[in-house]
Amino acid sequence: MSTYGFLVDLGLCISCSACEAACKTWNNVPTGRNVRWRRVIDQVLGVWPKVTTYGVSMACNHCADAPCVKACPSGALTVRTKDGIVLLDKTKCIGCRYCESVCPYGAPQYDATEKKMSKCTMCVDRIDAGKEPACVDTCPTGALQFGKLVDIDHEGVKQIPNFAEPSYTNPSIRFVPKEG
Amino acid sequence: MNTLDANRREFLKTSGTALAGAAVLPGFLDGIVRKASGPVPLADTATQIISDCAWCGSACGMKATVSGGVLTFVEGLPEDIQGGGKMCAKGKAATGYLYDPDRLKYPMKRTNPVKGVGVDAGWVRITWDEALDLATAKLKETIEKNGRDSVMILGLASPDVWARFQNCIGTSNRFDHWDECFLANRVVSANVIGGFVWGHDFANAKYIVTFGWDVVGKAKVVWARAVTDAKKKGAKIVSFNPYKAAGTSVVADEAISIRPGSDLAVVNAMIHVILAENLYDKAFVEGLTNFPQYETEIRAHFAPYTPEWAEALSDVPAETITRIAREFATNGPAIAPIHKKTPSANYANGSETTFAITILNVLAGTIDRPGGRFFPRTHTIPGIDAIVPPPAYPAKSGVDIVGRHRHPFLKAVGSGMFSCLADGLRKNPGKIQMGIITRYSTMAFPNPPEVEAELKKIPFTVVCDIFPNEIIELADVVLPSALYLEVSDLVARDHHAPYKMTVVRQPVVPPQFETKPLGSILLAWGLKAFPEYWKNPDGTPINMGYVLDEKTKRAGLGANFAEMKAKGFVKEVAPFVPRTSFPTASGKINIYVKAFADAGFEPLPTWKQKRDVPSSQYPFYLLTIIPPMHIRNTTENNRITNEIKGTNEVFINVQTARGLGISEGDTIKVRSRVGEIQVPARLTEAIRPDCVLVPHGFGHQSRLMTAAYGKGAKDAILVPGQSMDDILARKDVGGAACIMDAVVSIAKI
16 A cells, blocks of 8 residues: 555535646646646536536556556656655656556656656655645645545545546545535 | 747747748747746745735735746645635646746737738837837827727726726726626626625535526635535535536535526525515514515515426426525525626626525525625725826716616616627727727627627727737737736735735736836826826826835835735734625615616516527527636636647537437537537537537637637627617616527537
8 A cells, every 4th residue: 555645525526627737837747748647537427417527636546556667668667665656767768658558547648749758746746845746735625635545545435437446556546426 | 848949949830830921020039938847846945925816806815936036836825715725727827827938028019901810910029118109199199189989998997007097098988898797796786785795705604506607617716615615514505507517516415407597587486485485584684674665565576486487487396496495595694696607697687687696695684794795804905096196087978889878877887898899889980099908808709700890990909918819910009018927016805805805916027028017008108198197296207116105004004015025915804793784875785776766677686588599590508618727718828728628619418419410529510690610519418408518718819829729619709799779678787798698509510
């Protein structure tokens, strides 16, 4: 189990994308290349008029059994020993995109301009400075939360509709499902 | 890694494609703004400056991280309860505006006499002096030859320096977007509760009912937070909206699909139930309103508006209306928020809808009460005219091309009427000889092509703006304005102000290129055009720094502006003392508005249908939303928010689409009685089968907005404009702009 994880309260996500803008600016992720470490995915379940709608804010889930790390042939993807954060060393990345093909969450993204992969760091610099990730820090409704995985584990469930089977990678994310 | 070189290459690349055939501005490529590269330094290794965000009226306090003179990051100011330390996508994307390579950088003048959206103006760079001399000569000549009313201003009546400049011109032809926003709400609020209020104390409400105003989905942090805070505390949220993916419907306990434009029927029926069952707050209603005086008229008025009657119009079951009415009246504090959109401007019955919702809040007894709509407690910041009194201004004629003077209540407010502008210009050919436009795009009007056709006939137009939107292409002279991140001001809170709060606005970086703050532009222009109004009694030019110092001092915020900058944020926490009298003539709230009756309007909210209703030719209601990461037809060019959502589509109910043989992604022709657009289909189960929805803010035609140009389509093309005759004919007390009042057909191409 990783040290930290995200908790997404689906009843509170209004798809405002503040988390996306925060991620882009804090991490200075280049624009115009469709590299978006965090994305809000709108969900509409059911059939009109009985529908449930919510957003799911999704980035890298820093999996305990990260398939991207196993797939990486160049040693660019590593797991930080002390807390399980999955990091990409761009100097070692060869842009082969194996990680992209094995990740169920679309976390490693190919930057066609640099010909290298790019991915969420969980704002490791902020965590090391005792701050929450930028996305969580700005979430206006508290839909996106962050904490120690042991604490989050009991707050939510591991799987929601349209989310990959968690036993495959053991992602560090939990969901508070939406009622109704 | 956006290095300077990469930026330059990027710009050249776009100029080679999107800008094919357009002249590159002289000097456009020198001094490309530096941009930070690599991760943002943590705050302790950089400077943090307290200021505020200006993308909406909430103006959340923020801390800006500046490293080596470059803005790298903004975050919320936790002690400011507007944002509570949070910011929305628009605010977070600050660097995207500041370092937008498309920003207007220098004063420019047109060399191509042929005007039109999409026509290259042949801009050449000129100096500020040249620009203002040219603008001054034209202004003086126009006033002298054709009178003050031949100058038209498209701009707000604020800030105070702008008002002063407008008063120097003395024209009655000033228009703004208020009728598309909250003008109806303003007229109604002034006459019912005594004044317009922004304040909604959601966090302390136990029951929240929204009609069409997607208070959460707009993503104003102040309200999105407060509503979800209320939810966490166990409040019940009910959202009436035909689109179930609207933010408020997403967080609501009950998301009720309602027929567009029928909110008034449901609200009147709720009032019917509350009155019939005597569920209103008796102490409040009998003690603080004119209900006792007009009880007979009020009860008689609402008697026919039964839940069964409303069900036929709205598709909301009568028993649901009855239940919600009872719950609303007995689970206080209850609030039905009103700001804009459906309750105010969307449909021809917007004023009546706003009126009815206001009465609903009055019956719940929550006007200026915890958990209700409340009057802000704010610092009083004096305007420039109080600090440096001007000589007497020229008298205004009070007559405008739109005909606001023909309408007693619109005349009194003196704002708005974008929805009637094309009609006003058409009916007064040659009347307007000069235009002055600040911070408006033609995309802000119903039926933009109609407005553009009229605006381009104006012989000379000065535009003062930050970004090169469509209106630039109709200008003769462009004055580049500074961004909120580059200017100084004091911003008193009014959105959520249970006690006095003011935040500073201060430059986090100096104005980029040759941009200037609006105040500096108007002072420089004023000294040339109307010197006696822009000088002190001793003949020296007004010092804007002194004005700001005086404002700070007189508002009790500090000894001078420098002190306010150091403080950043001033709040005077005090207990909220509910009003026992209201700023109306009688001191009481008017449920029955005699002033409306005296002027020939309805004294109580009377049912009327929206303007355009479905027909065999146009079977679908058109809906629109402003996506939460965008605002004001402006943010679409920000590279960050553009990447999140850069284009639009038409949302169609899955069953409806199947019936028409439409699949996901098909190009769809959406047509109304005034226009047609083409957008890709997006199938969803979250919308009523008789509605289609096209998000607003896309379809930019200005080639100078290189990120937004040519992406998506303008929903407003589908929306008919109107005239003052239309407003008077339907006895509309608040002049609703009908910005969503359209019906359309859809067909696969």
